[in-house]
Amino acid sequence: MKAFEDFRVDRAGVAELLHSEGFRDAVQAVAEEIGATARGAGHRVTNGDPLPVDVFADPNHDRAGFTVAVRHPAGIGMEARHGVLKRAAEAAGLTVSGLEADEV
Template identity: 55%
Template sequence: MARNGVRVVLDPEGIKEVLRGPEVRAQLDAVAEEMVALIRARGLRTRDGRPLPVEIIAEDSTDRAAVTVAIPHPAGVGMEARHGVLRQAAQAAGLTVIGLDPHRKARTQSRKKRRKKRKR
């Protein structure tokens, strides 16, 4: 890529190395721990009175460092649907959350149609 006489060459292997590096992993772990603390602070409980279980799962099989914060309990789906437990914790931890928007597919399709009309 050249702009104003400056040429930038991306190094895919170097980018992979950074994304798999300990600094990125530490940052992800910190955000995941913050999310877990925020969820536990809400004091949500399952029907049997136990605290809602929340866990962090390290994703080592991807091309970059990744973690998943999960509620490994059948009540987890209902808690997320009813209370937005994971979504709210992610937002409070500073993440941008793009959830399931039922209208998103329709908007995307509309954009594609408009682009096709412009090309004609």
């Protein structure tokens, strides 16, 4: 495309953006929203406690990042059976893709 012939990526500018406080705050806000939605789904582990959903910062040198995780043995089963985190991420407006049953 002619419009992109002289296009150059400003790598220093992109790096500055990915390390900025505003970008970090925006990513954290979405991660917290996903965590709150997943917690609000009301899933419980075997002993009756709420399914623990954690949001934590990822130590990464090239950009700000956060992880939303179920750090509990029941987490894998809850995700496989109910899609707890996938549904929460989709509710936040994110597109989630990965291994689907029909791709196996």
